[in-house]
Amino acid sequence: METLLQQIINGLSLGAIYALIALGYTMVYGVLRLINFAHGDVYMLGAFSGYYLAHALGLDGNPSVLGAIVVTIGAMAFCAIVGMLIERFAYKPVRHHPRLTALITAIGVSLLLEYGGQVVFGATPRFFPQMIESRTYALGGVQITNQNLLIILVAVVVMFGLEFIVHRTRIGKAMRATSYNLQVAKLMGINTDRVIAFTFALGSALAAAGGVLVALAIPRIDPLMGLMTGLKAFVAAVLGGIGSIPGAMVGGVLIGLMETGLSATAYSTYRDAVAFGVLILILVVRPAGIFGSTAVEKV
């Protein structure tokens, strides 16, 4: 029973990371109907920009919560800008091309960030400075580190924040309108270019937050760290229903739980395959995902 609870705690914190990244996939897909393949690599950039920022500010020697917050916000701001630049220079020129063209472009951007990362940062892993002193809390036999607790907490706060932005603010309303119909939203006087840029900035900032949080818990970072995590986060978004914010959250947590659950069994080497197995299953059973609605395609 205790091991089960322990696995659930571990799964929750892993799932919270997937959820943070999945939110970015879901938002971009909602607005542009584009699988932003580069999103996982923005998460990697988040971890690396945090790493360099921490070193530049001399925060790597003395762990402090304030320092961690500064580094996280810095990385989020950096990645928000990177996200907007990617959209402006790679995706905007192909927005009116067939979707296949946009998809290949996204793959190109992803490769560019991965290999560019290997050239700039070097292919060998770096070790993220310990910004928060590791503490382990024991709750009736179940152990949880403060980093994992932080990850879960941040993910929950972010989800409510996003729900607020999307449903209660002016820009959120514009986002929903753009997602519903880009052309008509434009006709109604919405600056869709700005809405799309904002969506990319927001999603990229969330990925960056995920990157820094992961690096705080698991300090080993390398330029290819975003590849697998990004793909699994995308699966999480599809599982929850792409375009749905609570869906991304639930999907992320489910994938996290399944992965840690499998790790505890004899089949732990199949860990990386489980997310994709789930994906194929969900596409057969319910392609719209848990929270998604089946859209009727108009001719």
Add this chain to the structure above:
Amino acid sequence: MPVGRKLFFITLAIVALAVLDQLFERGFGDLRINPYYARIVSLAGINITLAVSLTLINGLAGQFSIGHAGFMAVGGYAGTYLTVYHGAAIASFLGGTPLEGPGSVLVMIASLAVAACAAGLAGLVVGIPSLRLRGDYLAIVTLGFGEIIRVIILNIPAVGGATGFTAALPITSFFWIFGVALLTIVVVRNIATSTFGRALGAIRTDEIAAEAMGIQTTRYKVAAFVISSALAGMAGALWGQLFANPLNPQNLNFVKSIEVIIMIVLGGLGSITGAVLGATTLTVLPEALRTFDQQFPGLRMVLYALLLILLMIYRPQGIMGRRELSFAWLRRSTRDDGPAAPAAGAGKDAADG
């Protein structure tokens, strides 16, 4: 084409391949191709098979698969497994060993057949659920499938797991590589110019309209996918048995799939000769850039990525567009200076590059 002419062309192809095989593998006396160049040509042949087979699903049917390396891995491992564990027994039917004598021909054919069947079956399993859906999902499923295959192979001790399949015999030769490449080109070209090809074209242009016209879209898509996978599987079997290097799932990952996609996008999505052109270019280019690679490690892949993005923005149709390079087209474009518009029947008599 009448049966007589067909037979004539098949014989001609076999003789030509056998002569070239001799030239590339053993040479005629002093006339011998440098083994390094022979190796590059062999690699180009395998890449042509991969690129042209992917053209069928990505170019003609307009679906987007990014897991081609996964099917290549299935075929490669299945074919190599057969040769390694049952090669001697199969060869003994006709006499000789898997490496020489008439038995070796049988081993190669069996290996290719098993590779094609295994990869085709994998294509069926992946294709049926994902091809019912539209657009991007296939991309993700094929990508996921590639990863699943990789993880499964890593967990099979009989084929070496993470250390690779070291027992591979280098039984592939120029003859088989280009034989399969030719077969792939002929199969895909024949599909492209048949009813099947027109159905795929309709699906690519507008799936809903195609369905309304009575085309069974899922059936056609799955059929194209299975054929494409089977051909990729044969390329895998050839690749796995070309060098003494072990087959390793790490070499057949996502990056390999992307490489094939870059080939067909560069050549022109939907064009068979374009795929041949793209595959050849992207096999020779890395070799030409070898010194550059040593000076700036990793920069080549960055340039590839940039090439892909810029290509999509400025020339999404690639080098060839949907056109085919053919003798008729060449004659026309040399005769008059105006841009040669592809004639309606151009695809029909398109020669193979």
